[in-house]
Amino acid sequence: MSYKLETVLRIVKLGLNNFWRNRWLTLGATLLMTLTLTMISVFLLFSFIVRDTAEAIRSKIDVTIYFTDDAVADEKIMALADRIKSQPNIQEVIFVNKKQALEIWQRLPINEDVKKPVSDSYNPLPRSLQVDTTDPDEIQGVVSSIEIADTEKLICNECVSYVKNKDAVNKLVSITRLVQRVGLFLSIFFGIIAIFNVLNIIRITISARSDEIEIMRYVGASNAFVRGPFVVEGVLYGVLGTIITTLFIVLVSQIASGYISITADVLNLSFGAYVLHYIWQIIGFQLLIGVILGVVVSVISMRRYLRA
Amino acid sequence: MTTDIQKADQEILRIGAPAKSERKINTSSKPLIEFKKVTMQYPGRLAVREVDLEIREGEFVCLVGQSGVGKTTLIKLLTIQETPTTGEVYVAGRNLADLRSKEVPLYRRKIGVVFQDFKLLPQKTVWENVAFAMEVCGFSNAEIAKRTEKVLDLVNLGRRAKNYPHELSGGERQRVAIARALVHSPKILIADEPTGNLDPVNTWEIIELLYRIHQKGTTIILATHNRQVVDRIQKRVVLMKSGKIVSDQHGGKYVI
Ligand SMILES: Nc1ncnc2c1ncn2[C@@H]1O[C@H](COP(=O)(O)OP(=O)(O)O)[C@@H](O)[C@H]1O
Ligand SMILES: [Mg+2]
Numbered sequence: 073m074s075y076k077l078e079t080v081l082r083i084v085k086l087g088l089n090n091f092w093r094n095r096w097l098t099l100g101a102t103l104l105m106t107l108t109l110t111m112i113s114v115f116l117l118f119s120f121i122v123r124d125t126a127e128a129i130r131s132k133i134d135v136t137i138y139f140t141d142d143a144v145a146d147e148k149i150m151a152l153a154d155r156i157k158s159q160p161n162i163q164e165v166i167f168v169n170k171k172q173a174l175e176i177w178q179r180l181p182i183n184e185d186v187k188k189p190v191s192d193s194y195n196p197l198p199r200s201l202q203v204d205t206t207d208p209d210e211i212q213g214v215v216s217s218i219e220i221a222d223t224e225k226l227i228c229n230e231c232v233s234y235v236k237n238k239d240a241v242n243k244l245v246s247i248t249r250l251v252q253r254v255g256l257f258l259s260i261f262f263g264i265i266a267i268f269n270v271l272n273i274i275r276i277t278i279s280a281r282s283d284e285i286e287i288m289r290y291v292g293a294s295n296a297f298v299r300g301p302f303v304v305e306g307v308l309y310g311v312l313g314t315i316i317t318t319l320f321i322v323l324v325s326q327i328a329s330g331y332i333s334i335t336a337d338v339l340n341l342s343f344g345a346y347v348l349h350y351i352w353q354i355i356g357f358q359l360l361i362g363v364i365l366g367v368v369v370s371v372i373s374m375r376r377y378l379r380a
Numbered sequence: 381m382t383t384d385i386q387k388a389d390q391e392i393l394r395i396g397a398p399a400k401s402e403r404k405i406n407t408s409s410k411p412l413i414e415f416k417k418v419t420m421q422y423p424g425r426l427a428v429r430e431v432d433l434e435i436r437e438g439e440f441v442c443l444v445g446q447s448g449v450g451k452t453t454l455i456k457l458l459t460i461q462e463t464p465t466t467g468e469v470y471v472a473g474r475n476l477a478d479l480r481s482k483e484v485p486l487y488r489r490k491i492g493v494v495f496q497d498f499k500l501l502p503q504k505t506v507w508e509n510v511a512f513a514m515e516v517c518g519f520s521n522a523e524i525a526k527r528t529e530k531v532l533d534l535v536n537l538g539r540r541a542k543n544y545p546h547e548l549s550g551g552e553r554q555r556v557a558i559a560r561a562l563v564h565s566p567k568i569l570i571a572d573e574p575t576g577n578l579d580p581v582n583t584w585e586i587i588e589l590l591y592r593i594h595q596k597g598t599t600i601i602l603a604t605h606n607r608q609v610v611d612r613i614q615k616r617v618v619l620m621k622s623g624k625i626v627s628d629q630h631g632g633k634y635v636i
Contacts, residue, residue, distance in 0.1 A: 078521065290459070290493050292487070293516035295482075
């Protein structure tokens with residue numbers, strides 16, 4: 073066995089031994105690390121959801137053309153749809169007839185008293201064309217395309233709705249941004265508290281070993297041997313914290329999957345599946361934060377024992 | 381490292397050979413240890429005042445004086461646990477203040493230290509406690525096994541290797557600590573009140589061991605306030621009083 077490898081193995085063994093020997097303390101530190109990582113992961117997941125839903129909603133910005141005049145024949149509207157479809161920037165044009173409009177109406181989450189009067193026999197709901205755009209920021213271009221396609225002047229004034237729609241979406245997006253900021257603030261706040269706890273408990277685990285550090289220094293241990301085991305221990309906190317946090321998050325997300333509908337509604341993905349979709353990114357982030365935090369805190373806390 | 385170990389092995393084999401201390405100590409050569417006007421000021425306490433002290437290679441020095449006079453502080457200056465407020469400490473001609481932080485561990489391997497409270501790791505066996513001192517210095521497993529066995533034999537604890545410290549008598553524990561201090565075959569062995577916690581029988585056992593180590597050529601500094609020990613050893617006695625050296629006599633007795 074090479075000399076270097078023997079040294080590294082010995083340092084790792086010292087670190088593992090220390091970890092095991094003070095297992096109640098190190099368990100505490102691991103749990104606090106888990107708490108910190110959970111906090112960070114929840115925030116990460118939360119920002120992913122906000123980002124993805126905002127994007128999904130934005131991509132749903134479409135242009136809807138209402139036909140309030142029931143005298144216009146369905147065929148004419150469908151012909152117009154074909155002409156619009158042939159314009160640039162247009163992804164799809166869907167015709168919603170009176171029957172479909174009624175179905176949509178009945179599914180809307182609004183007061184039954186308002187809903188009831190509208191029925192097959194009394195249906196004042198307008199037919200519409202939903203124009204999906206390839207690029208939501210190019211709405212103005214789409215609107216002019218529609219005007220060009222409307223050779224028969226079927227479309228009345230104020231019947232093309234997009235501005236209102238866009239405002240609503242922008243509002244929604246800015247609300248999600250606000251929520252995201254509040255979330256960031258809260259997780260930084262709790263994150264700092266958690267980090268202080270990690271710092272404190274690692275300090276305690278190290279002071280429990282001050283005798284050993286003292287002896288190491290008396291017998292002339294090289295700094296790698298004094299510091300090395302604590303680096304190993306720091307890595308261990310990060311890795312164990314990541315494993316526990318990941319198991320916890322996956323478990324909770326699968327159980328809660330049915331109760332959290334936002335991802336299913338907007339992204340067509342159950343919450344559980346959504347979390348799994350991002351699980352590697354979350355694990356990577358946890359490992360990065362956990363290991364850096366564990367090592368930095370360990371090394372900083374033991375520095376005062378290295379003095380002189 | 382290997383050459384150090386080999387040299388150490390030869391030194392150990394020399395036990396039983398004519399005692400080195402019986403040869404004349406060369407007083408003309410440069411001293412091994414030299415304190416030059418050393419003062420150590422702790423916050424609110426002047427522990428050592430302008431101490432001048434020279435110790436030659438192969439000497440056995442008893443550092444005596446009542447509790448609190450600065451014996452431990454003097455030792456801490458020698459092990460670089462403290463740095464002097466003013467003055468310099470030279471070992472083998474080098475000012476300790478000039479050692480780079482990387483050199484400090486290597487320097488510490490050249491001086492063994494034992495304490496009143498032994499400072500053994502309770503969860504390690506006798507063997508592991510001694511081997512630990514070499515493990516953390518990066519020696520190979522083969523070197524460690526060989527050397528640990530040798531020093532344990534030297535202190536007569538070969539048969540207790542698998543025992544834990546709490547299973548040993550005080551004298552045996554101190555012998556483990558001495559074995560550990562010897563793994564790097566130090567030039568200097570410092571013992572700070574090594575018999576402070578021991579009964580008379582164990583005390584003599586330890587003093588006899590220190591004497592044996594001295595005879596094979598190691599410079600010994602023994603800090604103690606045990607008058608009987610000092611009077612019996614009949615070596616150089618350096619007496620301290622409130623941070624100062626007040627007397628320094630060869631073949632001396634503990635006089636206040
Ligand atoms: N770290 C320290 N801070 C402040 N005062 C100290 C410190 N260490 C020792 N002293 C003081 O310095 C004096 C000398 O102490 P010490 O060298 O331990 O004496 P001895 O070993 O002879 O009993 C004592 O009065 C002690 O209280
Ligand atoms: Mg003392």
